[in-house]
Amino acid sequence: MKWAVVLGLTVALAGCANPQARKDFSRDLGAGNLPAATSSAVQAAGPLDGEPNNLPWALEAGALLRQSGLPERSTQMLDGAENLMKDDDTRNVAASAGNHALSVVVNDNVLPYAPAVYDTVMLNTYKALNFWQIGDYANARVEWNRTDDRQRRAVEHFEAEITKQRDEIKEGENAELVGRSLSSSDEALRSAGVDVSQWKPYAGYVNPAAIYLHGLYFLFNGEGQADADKARSSLERAYALTKNTQIKIDMAAAKSKRTALKPAVWVVFENGTAAHKEELRIDLPLFLVSGNVKYTGIALPVMRDGTPAYPHLTVGRQQTQMLADMDSIIRGEFKTRFNAILIKEVVRATAKTVLQKQINDSNPLLGTLTAVAQAASTQADLRSWSTLPHNFQLMAVPYPESRQLALGFPGHEDIVVDLPKEKRPVVVYVRALNAAMQPRVDILASK
Template sequence: MKKNHILIISIFLSCLLLAGCGAGSRGRAVVFNSLYSSGQYKAALENAVADLDEGDDAVLWDLQAASAAMAAGNYTAVCDYLDQAEGLSKDIDLQGAEANAFQTTGEIIFNSYLVDYKPTLYDKILINTYKGIAFMGLGDPANARVEFNRAYDRQRRSVEKYRAEIKGLLKEEKKDYSQEVRSSGSEEGGSISGPVFNYDKAVEAARQKVQGQRMHNWKPYTSFVNPFSSYAGALFWLAYGKDGGDFNKALLSLKRLKDMAPSPVVDRDLNLVSKLLKGGDFPDDQVWIIVENGLGPVLEEFRVDLPLFLLGGVSPVKISSLALPRLRSRGLASPDFEVTVGEGTETAWLLSDMDRVVGTEFDAGYDLVIAKAVSSMLVKAASQYAASRVAGDWGAVLMGIAGAVTTQADLRIWSSLPKQYQAARIERPDDGVINLCPSGAVQSLRVEVPQASSSLVLVTMPTAAARPAVNVIALNP
């Protein structure tokens, strides 16, 4: 058997193996999502830890484990998993050009599941936000301050800088495609003049095709700011502020939040920060409630067919497919969430809609997603042509199957984030008991709060069928 025949068979078998990586990743996500959405938070945590032990997508499973640990009230575990996630994220950001080039080549030839999950900007902001909340729960305001300052600094990153990074990556993607599509036609002892498709025309055709397939039912935020992170930081600086610098951070965050998600809760907090700036004391008789309501968006795959005969080159493959991700919105656990104290009732107001947070960044980076998918499709088509020249029909068939099974959209996402963050604020009752009332619930949840200080009540309710997880944190006790 010729060396080229052995190479084609080896590539075919490797593609079958790598196709299983994507299927395995998706299967693990289904199991975790089922446990978490049903309110089995400890079981979901155990499942995420088991997936961490597998060694793949460590950042993603650290994030999933942290969500489950937070719901379970294990603040130490939250900090540990998010520390790991942040450390791995820094390693990814700092890896060299050679490693990046190798990973990009793998993504083009096979698919994105060959590369570990890369955290998004909103992932990184929420890593610091949740670490800050967990340190507050551990009674460690010094470390909480570090995390909220980091989240604050991340939020200040400009949209233009992010878009410039995407533009640079798009240029690199075109360069990588040009290198790969030409090398795909190499043959021992010479070369084969394979099809060199018009990359720009292919990308534009793909953009036109997907235009109507990724319609959103929500309006993206105009910047990469997560209002929840702004609010959590503001609440920390209100409770633990040492000077005007801290209170001014709270003021700026709340003003930004008022523009993005106005509510009576934010108005009351703005009044409070004004008093603190004038030398007043942080009150010891308030209860802030933050509700994690429902589940945020997930990614699903859709296919787009492109006519290769219109893109230049000569190839037996006339039509090829792209596999692309699109966001799918999930529902609220409860359309309304109320807090009752005696005969009084306070409604939880919207702080942040994660459909919009995720959608903002997803849309900004989608041209790069399309570019990678197009590069992969064209390289596979060129490889199929090269295989047909070397080994005839059977070579083309094997490479065609290999290309088909490895054409998979990257559906990895931090799926345990809520659909909405909501907030309420009340005065602490004399008996220290408040009742949380999701609409439609048979009975309310009775929660006891500290009577010696103000407090934060964090409520997690992923679905209507899940029993809410409730954690109480004393503020500046």
């Protein structure tokens, strides 16, 4: 009887990897239906009159509320998302033993979403941009400082992650079995066209776009030598990572002794949607000496390329250049976590298969049902922040005498942007999720 309960629960939970809500959300985004996608994300994030309780959906909702021109509501949603975020140690304590036990029987979708480091960096970046947009420079400063702090802690985080993975391989239960299975899995991944060696992060696991925007904010709005040093340091780091020519110009301005920055227009372009996870199923030899196993396998998340909305933007004859490749940031971080995901899936498959054999030895019919449940529950955790951009692009142009800027979108009509009448440094911040959806254009002015 107890096995029937376990099997029933396993099958019931097996379908949670990619629920219908996520499919509908992706369909609405692809069709350019921003109101429907935003409404779905907000509702899925949690109660409308309270704090969000679903982190992945709160992140999606926060990004789409920005896209909808609602920076204050976006910040409220992202505040709620930030409250849901915990560091790895806290998450391990908070997650119940029951959830972890259930994840071994089912899959990782039953566990709370563990945010990536790039999630946390982009969350604070978006909050900083929201505050900058509405002219709340004090709170923008706080969020930029949080963004910078998260980036500086990234290397330490991943060094600890890598050490933890090595210890688990050497000292965990069934270490020899896991090691042999990992070798077989690596070969199976290569055969399936997945080459994790190509997933390379930027040095230090940082996001050059967030670093650059941090530096640009303090270049525009600095208040004293400490802020000037922040601007210079961040722009130097961003240039070292990207070699972008505009960043080099901005870096020179930050190093100069001039007290005022010349009026100009910086165009920052968030382009498309980022790399996303897809499921890869692999039959895995577990070296079990038994003929009483009807199914064994693993399901792994693998990264597929993101999609740009446009190749670039233009102003006159000038066009945006690459600032940061968000796909590289996501894949590089995922590569570091991948071994831990793979190890856990191998251990999970081993435990399920051993259980299947034991049940089958005593009751072949129940063993068959166990195999069916194992196959149904073998699903990868595909949760991620899907509305992050494919890449960031950048250019700067002289402040037009007309106080209007014509942004060119290849294959689509230009968008004319009204600039402040008083000439000053401004950022024209453009977000295009896809070519089916109207791009969002916001003005971020200096003080």
